[in-house]
Amino acid sequence: MSFAWAKPYEPTSPFMKWVDERLPVPRLVYGAIGGGYPVPRNLNYFWNFGVLAGLALMIQIITGIVLAMHYYSYAGGAFDSVERIMRDVPAGWVLRYVHQNGASFFFAIIYIHIFRGLFYGSYKAPREMVWMLGVTIYLLMMATAFMGYVLPWGQMSYWGAQVITGFFSAIPVVGEPLRIFLLGGYAPDQAALTRFFSLHYLLPFIIAAVTILKIWALHIPGSSNPTGVDVKDEKDTLPFHPFYTAKDGFGIGVALLIFSIFIFFLPYSLGHPDNYIEANPLVTPAHIVPEWYFWPFYAILRSFTVDFILPAKLWGVLAMFSAVLVLFFLTWLDRSPVRSSSYRPVYKIFFWVLVADIIVLGYVGQAHITPLNVALGQVASAYYFLHFLIILPLVSKFERPLPLPNSISESVLHGEKQESAPFGLATTGSTTAAPAAAE
Amino acid sequence: MVRIIGFFIGLGFVGVLLLSLIVNGVDSIKNPPPATAEEEFHLGAKDVRFASDGAFGRFDREQVQRGFQIYKEVCSACHSLKYVSFYQLKDLGYNEAEVKAIANQWAIEVPTVNPETGEPSTRKALISDRFPSPYANETAARAANNNALPPDLSLITESREGGAHYVYSLLTGYRNQQGYRNAKGQELLKEFPDVKTPAGLHFNPYFANLNIAMPPPLTSDGQVTFADGTKSTVDQMAKDVSAFLVWTAEPTLENRHRAGWVTMLFLLTATVLAYLAYRNLWANAKREVSVRGPLEPAFRERMNEQKAERGIAG
Numbered sequence: 001m002s003f004a005w006a007k008p009y010e011p012t013s014p015f016m017k018w019v020d021e022r023l024p025v026p027r028l029v030y031g032a033i034g035g036g037y038p039v040p041r042n043l044n045y046f047w048n049f050g051v052l053a054g055l056a057l058m059i060q061i062i063t064g065i066v067l068a069m070h071y072y073s074y075a076g077g078a079f080d081s082v083e084r085i086m087r088d089v090p091a092g093w094v095l096r097y098v099h100q101n102g103a104s105f106f107f108a109i110i111y112i113h114i115f116r117g118l119f120y121g122s123y124k125a126p127r128e129m130v131w132m133l134g135v136t137i138y139l140l141m142m143a144t145a146f147m148g149y150v151l152p153w154g155q156m157s158y159w160g161a162q163v164i165t166g167f168f169s170a171i172p173v174v175g176e177p178l179r180i181f182l183l184g185g186y187a188p189d190q191a192a193l194t195r196f197f198s199l200h201y202l203l204p205f206i207i208a209a210v211t212i213l214k215i216w217a218l219h220i221p222g223s224s225n226p227t228g229v230d231v232k233d234e235k236d237t238l239p240f241h242p243f244y245t246a247k248d249g250f251g252i253g254v255a256l257l258i259f260s261i262f263i264f265f266l267p268y269s270l271g272h273p274d275n276y277i278e279a280n281p282l283v284t285p286a287h288i289v290p291e292w293y294f295w296p297f298y299a300i301l302r303s304f305t306v307d308f309i310l311p312a313k314l315w316g317v318l319a320m321f322s323a324v325l326v327l328f329f330l331t332w333l334d335r336s337p338v339r340s341s342s343y344r345p346v347y348k349i350f351f352w353v354l355v356a357d358i359i360v361l362g363y364v365g366q367a368h369i370t371p372l373n374v375a376l377g378q379v380a381s382a383y384y385f386l387h388f389l390i391i392l393p394l395v396s397k398f399e400r401p402l403p404l405p406n407s408i409s410e411s412v413l414h415g416e417k418q419e420s421a422p423f424g425l426a427t428t429g430s431t432t433a434a435p436a437a438a439e
Numbered sequence: 440m441v442r443i444i445g446f447f448i449g450l451g452f453v454g455v456l457l458l459s460l461i462v463n464g465v466d467s468i469k470n471p472p473p474a475t476a477e478e479e480f481h482l483g484a485k486d487v488r489f490a491s492d493g494a495f496g497r498f499d500r501e502q503v504q505r506g507f508q509i510y511k512e513v514c515s516a517c518h519s520l521k522y523v524s525f526y527q528l529k530d531l532g533y534n535e536a537e538v539k540a541i542a543n544q545w546a547i548e549v550p551t552v553n554p555e556t557g558e559p560s561t562r563k564a565l566i567s568d569r570f571p572s573p574y575a576n577e578t579a580a581r582a583a584n585n586n587a588l589p590p591d592l593s594l595i596t597e598s599r600e601g602g603a604h605y606v607y608s609l610l611t612g613y614r615n616q617q618g619y620r621n622a623k624g625q626e627l628l629k630e631f632p633d634v635k636t637p638a639g640l641h642f643n644p645y646f647a648n649l650n651i652a653m654p655p656p657l658t659s660d661g662q663v664t665f666a667d668g669t670k671s672t673v674d675q676m677a678k679d680v681s682a683f684l685v686w687t688a689e690p691t692l693e694n695r696h697r698a699g700w701v702t703m704l705f706l707l708t709a710t711v712l713a714y715l716a717y718r719n720l721w722a723n724a725k726r727e728v729s730v731r732g733p734l735e736p737a738f739r740e741r742m743n744e745q746k747a748e749r750g751i752a753g
Contacts, residue, residue, distance in 0.1 A: 005742055083522050083594075086691070093691045094698065234742075246717040253710030260706060264699025265494045268597065276598035276688075277590075286647065305459040312459070319452050332441035371467035375460055382456040389449025393442045 003038050003222065005234040006031065032215060038237035039244050040225035042408050046120075047223065048251030049113040054211065055252060056106035061204050063099040064148075071151065073197035075190045078153035079278040097267045103145050104270045105259050107293035110138060114327075119351055121228055121339030123330040126221040133214040135327045137207055142294070142324075144203040147196040149291060150188070154275030159288045161188040161196075167301075167320075170313040187281060227411050228339025229404055236408035287368065295365025296358050296384075297323060302365075303381040305374070319381065326388045333388060336396035343402040346395050350387060357383045476631040480621050482644045484601035485608040487678060491685050494700075497693050498686055500532045505665050506683025507531065509676050512663050513656050514592065515547070517584065519572035522593035523687050526566045530690060538566050547571045585639045587652030596681070596688045603681040605645065610677035612645035613655040619644070 009027040011017035030036045072081045085092035123131035150157045168179040184191025304315035341348040364377035405411035490499035525542040548561035574580035596602040619627045636642045640650040
């Protein structure tokens with residue numbers, strides 16, 4: 001699809017030829033994930049995570065469809081039906097553990113995938129749309145995971161739903177009526193459970209649809225790569241199949257091994273014990289915490305504690321949503337034309353500080369509220385916004401990037417000996433330049 | 440434009456956060472939060488080992504049977520076990536006749552409807568029944584227990600931090616509050632004179648708020664006479680009933696471990712093969728231009744010809 005040298009589809013059997021002439025799906029697949037998609041030859045293992053995310057989505061959809069055959073979205077019986085799945089449905093416990101831990105598996109992959117994008121500048125031209133569709137998927141995943149967590153109707157399900165839908169009541173005037181409208185009542189109950197189930201079933205298919213758009217958008221410029229240098233000619237690429245299918249096969253094996261450790265040996269390690277207590281609107285759990293993948297956002301939410309012009313709660317909600325939405329604007333916040341942080345000595349440092357910052361936020365998100373934890377959360381939340389909204393634009397303005405390799409094939413085949421200009425600044429013809437300073 | 444707006448939004452958030460930091464900081468220095476008795480005196484679960492722990496864990500059937508005996512003779516007076524059915528006891532090594540006898544002789548009968556009069560009534564348990572609850576409903580349960588509700592025990596080891604280790608610690612954790620000291624040597628009633636256990640509750644430092652409504656259920660050695668002759672010390676009974684409650688929470692635990700090892704072995708083999716295939720395929724790709732597929736010299740020549748025809752250089 002993307003490059004002039006992409007190999008066109010040539011049916012090998014009369015049958016495929018027959019099909020291809022009438023419905024060119026074989027051609028589509030070949031161009032998307034077959035030999036017809038040229039991929040930079042220097043991708044490292046971080047590029048495995050896109051395919052892994054697709055795998056995780058498929059696992060969730062398949063196990064979810066089967067679980068839905070046994071689950072009842074009835075507030076008086078949802079908890080019991082999950083226990084029935086665990087105890088009486090043949091292999092039900094496997095399905096349930098896979099699906100429950102599968103959400104964590106999916107998020108772990110997505111987080112690595114997102115940080116890969118941040119490090120290697122995958123949000124920059126010409127891949128802005130790919131990035132924004134990715135952020136959309138991330139938002140949809142959060143909604144799906146939240147609603148899925150409500151379905152077993154345990155204590156954390158119930159009180160999590162109470163807290164999250166409570167965000168809406170922070171909005172002035174319309175907030176409270178809106179919350180009641182969304183829940184179908186004053187508190188989570190039958191109406192909320194049924195609609196959450198319905199939407200939890202729907203959203204993964206929307207995620208799948210956005211994923212298709214995302215792959216489509218990706219195949220126009222083609223995959224990025226660790227040098228961030230554009231593909232210049234055929235020597236820079238390898239066909240997706242068999243080279244990257246083989247590499248992804250290995251990646252899938254490793255990922256499933258790690259996943260299996262959790263499913264079979266640590267199935268409770270990522271959940272909260274309170275969710276094995278049936279929902280009870282009269283008993284508030286001592287310590288309401290969301291699942292680990294929401295901890296950093298929960299920390300940001302809780303860090304706003306003073307009413308300054310707006311009520312503290314509204315600040316918290318606005319900040320929490322902004323923390324995700326800021327990702328949509330990265331392309332415009334980071335003006336550096338160099339994509340890969342390997343050639344951005346200053347940004348690279350801030351990237352790792354950001355990673356540490358988000359880990360601190362995650363810690364604070366699940367910790368007990370003590371003065372020290374609150375202070376830590378406030379500093380870390382402030383840094384989060386400082387990074388994206390202030391440091392990033394400034395660094396990209398003043399930083400002097402290191403010399404880039406001339407081309408991908410050169411960096412792979414002969415070591416990074418020659419410079420090249422980044423996207424948009426490329427001068428025609430390669431300049432012979434001094435050896436790279438940093439190695 | 441995006442950068443300017445972003446800059447001000449960023450300043451706004453950072454400003455309010457710093458304000459929050461200062462306000463909270465000053466506040467917590469001026470009025471440091473008081474230490475609570477729970478913080479200072481609550482204990483984490485004791486370190487015990489159960490046969491079901493770890494990746495190779497399996498149930499110790501004899502121990503779980505002893506634990507069932509304790510549930511039957513002690514705990515079932517107050518606690519239900521609603522997700523477990525009598526027939527499942529076969530998994531513990533009881534035979535069909537034994538399970539039938541257990542169900543038939545169960546002290547609590549199962550609610551039913553009198554087929555002649557339609558009046559509510561009770562009947563003897565069948566092996567297909569779940570364990571019947573000792574109380575008709577929550578109100579009855581509370582009325583009998585000083586307004587506390589004895590929780591259903593089927594999932595207790597999953598619904599508490601520490602699982603079976605916690606249950607064991609709780610059962611063996613009752614102490615005399617008078618003169619009780621923690622590891623730091625602080626005396627509870629000296630430090631917190633007003634946390635004295637109210638009447639009807641029992642001091643137990645393993646319970647989250649230190650005072651539990653359950654009277655110590657296992658009080659003396661020999662309370663239960665084990666069928667297999669094991670000496671029934673309080674410690675032994677507590678351990679055994681905890682092991683039983685691991686089973687009730689997850690009767691499929693052994694399947695899970697077994698299936699886990701089979702899956703791991705399969706995946707490991709598949710992954711090694713996938714790795715070898717990958718290395719084999721890539722052996723030359725990094726070092727020199729591959730001679731397969733579209734990079735094949737013949738193919739490239741054809742491409743170049745096509746390009747030349749179309750008048751594109753290079």
